[in-house]
Amino acid sequence: MNDPARSWWGWGRRHDALSDAECVELAHLLPGLAEAPLPVPDVSDLHLPAPRLRAPTSLEHLCSADPADRAAHTFGQAYRDVVRALYGQLSTPPDLVAYPRGELHIVELLDWAMSNSIAVIPYGGGSSVVGGVEYRGGDHRGTLSLDLSALGEVLEVDPVNRAARIQAGAFGPALEDQLRPHGYTLRHFPQSFEFSTLGGWLATRAAGHYATLHTHIDDFVESLRVLTPAGTAESLRLPSSGAGPSPDRMFLGSEGTLGVITEAWMRVQDRPRYTASTPVSFAAFGDALEAVRAIAQSGLHPSNCRLLDPGEALLSGAAGGGESVLVLGFESAHFPVDEQLAHAVELAGEHGGRQRSSGGSEDDAVRSWRSAFLRMPYQRDGLARMSAIVETFETSCTWDRALGLYEAIQQELGAAVTGITGATPTINCRLTHVYPDGPAPYFTVIVPGRRGSEVAQWDEIKAAAGEILHSHRASITHHHAVGRDHRPWYDRQRPELFASVLRAAKHTLDPHGILNPGVLVD
Structure with a gap:
């Protein structure tokens, strides 16, 4: 089910990775490095722990225990992720990778996970560089990586209000390809654009490469639809509202720990000339x-x-x-x-x-x-x-x-x-x-x-x-998100009273603590 052209251990596509000779040539610019590159392990040579889970019959067709799928969903793309993959140190891979093809599938998977104390890690393109998609232990019976890449459609385009309803699993290039015939662009291009999804951008409050004015994905959100273990949350489509704290703001940047973002109405732009x-x-x-x-x-x-x-x-x-x-x-x-x-x-x-x-x-x-x-x-x-x-x-x-x-x-x-x-x-x-x-x-x-x-x-x-x-009173992150790597400093940066409110929201939306445990709050 995993894209065979993608590198399971590092960035991007396999054919674009540096060759051994190119690695050695690049190393000449930095004296003191090793003489030869670490070899890239073949998935067949990895010693992954046996899966602890087996999906119920009704969900088996959505789930994979294939070693290539499990290896590719173990880590994100931080330096420490790449190095551990090169050394074959994949001690906590997901037991199963699920590929839902609709919201009903997600609901069924969450219900199964909630009833069986299974940690669920929402997964878009896997480009996190802060440990945002890696399970690092807990008292769960197993781990399920919830890959949303099959939900990648632009469902509706509204030319009157210049907005589009887009599924969360849409990768950047596919999203733009679907908007182009309408003369529109989302105008959000993070460095990870080719290998990241709308849902990932929303969940991490990603920033695009436009340097001023509309920088974060927040600026383009009209409304969100989110599935949680406690039910569905969908905000009203409005250009702006002064009606209390924004429900969208609670889920923007929530990094999969409060709910699974499945689609959003996004403000789009006319393509530049x-x-x-x-x-x-x-x-x-x-x-x-x-x-x-x-x-x-x-x-x-x-x-x-x-x-x-x-x-x-x-x-x-x-x-x-x-x-x-x-x-x-x-x-x-x-x-x-x-x-x-x-x-x-x-x-x-x-x-x-x-x-x-x-x-x-x-x-x-x-x-x-x-x-x-x-x-x-x-x-x-x-x-x-x-x-x-x-x-x-x-x-x-x-x-x-x-x-x-x-x-x-x-x-x-x-x-x-x-x-x-x-x-x-x-x-x-x-x-x-x-x-x-x-x-x-x-x-x-x-x-x-x-x-x-x-x-x-x-x-x-x-x-x-x-x-x-x-x-120096600087933020621990501007756009890479918190994940698990930034937690120690995020905990010190945020007000403790807000942390209490966030924990209360987590308990309400995810009472069994199955969604991306360890991210943002314990």
């Missing part, structure tokens, strides 16, 4: 931050406003002279955007920015960044096979703390990583999203690891990064 982009270079990163703040507060709302620090610009091929690069872009379905781009470039120039092209069409630096952005997860996997430790984490903070946070990560985390690994790390940063009151910095840490101890070293680095973010 006009685009313009250009890179702008800065000698000093601090000046670049001030320029981005000015643009974010200008009301121009660029679709792309990605600031790359010198290391990130070098890694992506956008620049190589120690400069920071701001990738600016605008788009519209209704009017040319060259004037908006010119205004943004002018604001950048007031803070020392130097435009590197005349604007309009995409130049080499912009193309290099875009290509590197899409290829990055495959390169992460290649480095993992060479026993490099690659940690990525993102956050958000107010503008007055942005430069201080950036410098703290470089210095404090750099020292911590050196203490953990004995090597000097590469630490790069880019701003993925910007708001009038603050940016969302995204950091990448790359350092040679010790073969056989990569996961333990990654865990220490993750903990050090989390503590620095907390001490």
